[in-house]
Amino acid sequence: MxxxxxxxxxxxxxxxxxxxxxxxxxxxxxxxxxxxxxxxxxxxxxxxxxxxxxxxxxxxxxxxxxxxxxxxxxxxxxxxxxxxxxxxxxxxxxxxxxxxxxxxxxxxxxSDWTKFPRYGFLSNFNTLSNTQISANIDMLKDFHINAIQFYDWQHKHHAPLKMNGNVPATSWVDIANRNISFNTVKTYIDKGHNKNIASMFYNLLYGAWNDYATDGVSPEWLIYNNNSHTNANKHPLPGWLSDIYVTNPGNTNWQNYIFDKTTLVYNNLNFDGWHLDQLGDRGTVYDYNGNTVQINQTFTPFLQNLKTKFPNKKMVLNAVNQYGQSNILSAGVDIAYTEVWDPNNTYKSLADIIKDNNSLSSNQVNTVLAAYMNYDKANSAGFFNTPGVLFTDAVIFAFGGSHLELGEHMLAKEYFPNNNLQMSGELKTRLQKYYDFMVAYENILRExxxxxxxxxxxxxxxxxxxxxxxxxxxxxxxxxxxxxxxxxxxxxxxxxxxxxxxxxxxxxxxxxxxxxxxxxxxxxxxxxxxxxxxxxxxxxxxxxxxxxxxxxxxxxxxxxxxxxxxxxxxx
Structure with missing residues (x-):
């Protein structure tokens, strides 16, 4: 020695x-x-x-x-x-x-952002000036973000684009009663495209508001907690405009309905694809006729039919804590996306998820992790902890993944509009170099x-x-x-x-x-x-x-x- x-x-x-x-x-x-x-x-x-x-x-x-x-x-x-x-x-x-x-x-x-995905988000679509929109897009561009998830831009989950007759409404409110401007959404898409940043619209692959029947959604398309269709499965949202009723992704009538609503979106907004979300394992549930439904097994046919309907659009489905990931990745999605929750709280867990996604996709797609930092600290105002963020990104990037964390603000909660925590000047400077590193060495890190x-x-x-x-x-x-x-x-x-x-x-x-x-x-x-x-x-x-x-x-x-x-x- x-x-x-x-x-x-x-x-x-x-x-x-x-x-x-x-x-x-x-x-x-x-x-x-x-x-x-x-x-x-x-x-x-x-x-x-x-x-x-x-x-x-x-x-x-x-x-x-x-x-x-x-x-x-x-x-x-x-x-x-x-x-x-x-x-x-x-x-x-x-x-x-x-x-x-x-x-x-x-x-x-x-030529295609999905080869080396670097995913960002937007969550505020109130009336914004062109200057504000340009500043946010430029910030994401400086981090080499090549695709944006438009979180909660939509009106109702079962009717994402509000129409005024045959044209889109100029504005609407989302489920949290926040104002959404059609022009803001459209301008973000256009300005992103000018910087070679793709735009993905967020929506559940299943989900209807409590007024679903008045909009043509049949109760026969819902998922139920019992086999006599008297107790609909839903995600409660106290104090918001509606709970979310879970529809059956495997029901082709529901598929045709939501695909038609998605056509309206694509006809009026130049989105590059659909970022689909889910609510995780719903336990033992039934269709209207009393048959047990394995919801994860409905993901594959839903996604395959979606790709047939919109062959030129990208599709991504969130595997909540890996729920249904094997079904999702077998359906030809464009990236692997996992929202990470308990008990996957260690650095080892992050690496395991990325390696699992590589295996399930036969190394055909790269991974984005939605992993929310400083979660409890974000209950009040302050700054992100720089070492926590950099260690997490170091692990994710070293194993070939990327981290959904950057938007108008940095992400700390699953409800993306939460912006209690901010990046310090030091964190922003250092994090830009981490993103530069991920890009410069992508052929080693991610290929x-x-x-x-x-x-x-x-x-x-x-x-x-x-x-x-x-x-x-x-x-x-x-x-x-x-x-x-x-x-x-x-x-x-x-x-x-x-x-x-x-x-x-x-x-x-x-x-x-x-x-x-x-x-x-x-x-x-x-x-x-x-x-x-x-x-x-x-x-x-x-x-x-x-x-x-x-x-x-x-x-x-x-x-x-x-x-x-x-x-x-x-x-």
Whole structure:
């Protein structure tokens, strides 16, 4: 081990280490004009300043594609025409052999948002100015959000678009008696499309208000708690305009009815698809004729018929705590979406859900998790706890998922309009780098591979390493093999207060930064390159590492980790 340490100490001067108090990369703030780009699109960049002597570098993973001098606060770049590729753009200079990164931003070139879904939401559709709407869309664009769930935009669940004769009404109220403006909804859709952000309308796949009969919904289409159709199954909403009566998704008359109402939506609003919701396991329930209904088994035929009816529209169905997920993913939905509840409260639970979705879909779709942070803290006003959010995103992103959390505000409750908690300036800045990281390295994070258990040791004793799942007071190691690469994610739980992702009361602690640590990986392959990237270091810019093969071990030094870092070994 002395030999291993001696080799790695020779590499110390090759790294540009950032002081612990200056980890946030804010010197040059970069923006792109769209959330994602189609192959062949020209990308427009803007910067808040020009730094003399700095260079713009375009990279795919750790490979430099192009460089040019930074000479203006605005410029364009046309990336390679390959579809479904992520890139990192870095502003840098080298002085006396030391590299300084002054700014970074990621770019996603993908023709279809569902390949690498980054889902956001909107929940306020009152009368808003164009300026307000543009500001919200631009904020989501800056996080590379490529699709938006329009939460509770609709009028009645069984008649989502209120009509005034043959044209849409100019306004209506939702079930919570909130005002909804047709123009606000339409403008959000249009402005989102201008930024290459898709729009998905929210609605239950089953559900009717208590006046359902006057609108043509038959009681024969409902679900009942008894076999004599005298006790309708419903979701009570005290103090709101109605309870929600549960209809039978397997009833083709109900399907035809709600599909016709959905046609009205698509004919009048340019939504890209339907985000379907459910209410979880309803227990033992019956149809009108007294037959037991397994509601999860109705999901597949409903979705298949929906796709037949609207072949050019996307569809997503929330698997509440994985209820019915196997039925959902067998029906050809475009992404896997899970709303996470008890008892799935640990970081391990998040990873298990993502891996379960991968297995159920034969690795055909990627996962979005609706996982509500600081849940109890959000009962009153305040700020989200930065460590809680970053740890949760680190786990979700490292396992290839994304997190539904960003809208007009950050999400803390299943009722999306709740905005008691806000992002601090620090959290917003750091979280943007996490989203840049997810985009820039999407081809490693979200495009296949097999999770494994590498033998990784701390060459100098700085880290207490344990393979996933996480153990208190350790740094978790997540391994994945992908083509000619071995991926090693490090998540620094070494001084966390707990391993519960929801961080219910906002008490998760900030991890201690580890610097210049030596790692030894059991390895028998010929290695061509080792590189490292972290959203907590230089804005996620990749850094090539000096390495040495000593016996059966690959030895290298990592510059810094706070929450999360990724090592890539290329063969």
């Amino acid at each position: 002395a030999l291993l340490f001696l080799h790695c100490t020779k590499a110390e001067d090759t790294f540009n280490y950032i002081p612990e108090e200056n980890q946030l990369l804010t010197e040059v703030i970069l923006k792109t004009d769209k959330a994602k780009y189609a192959p062949g699109d020209v990308i427009s960049f803007t910067a808040n300043k020009v730094l003399s002597g700095f260079t713009i570098r375009y990279k795919h993973l750790n490979t430099v594609i192009k460089e040019e001098s930074m000479s203006s606060t605005s410029w364009t770049w046309t990336p390679p025409t390959n579809d479904y590729k992520g890139y990192m753009v870095e502003i840098y200079k080298i002085t006396d052999g030391v590299e300084t990164i002054a700014g970074t931003i990621a770019v996603d070139v993908s 296949g591979g097999t999770f494994n258990s590498p033998v990784l040791n701390s060459g100098d004793g700085q880290l207490n390493l344990k393979n996933w799942p996480p153990v208190a007071s350790t740094v978790s190691v997540i391994g994945k093999s992908l083509a000619n690469k071995q991926i090693l994610h490090l998540i620094n739980f070494s001084n966390t207060s707990n391993l519960n992702w929801r961080d219910t009361n906002g008490e998760q602690t900030t991890p201690t930064v580890k610097k210049n640590f030596t790692l030894s990986l059991a390895n028998s392959n010929t290695v061509s390159k080792v590189w490292y990237a972290s959203p907590d270091l230089d804005g996620g810019a990749s850094k090539e590492l000096i390495f040495n093969q000593v016996g059966g071990n690959l030895v290298f030094k990592v510059p810094l980790i706070q929450y999360w870092g990724m090592i890539v070994v290329e063969y």
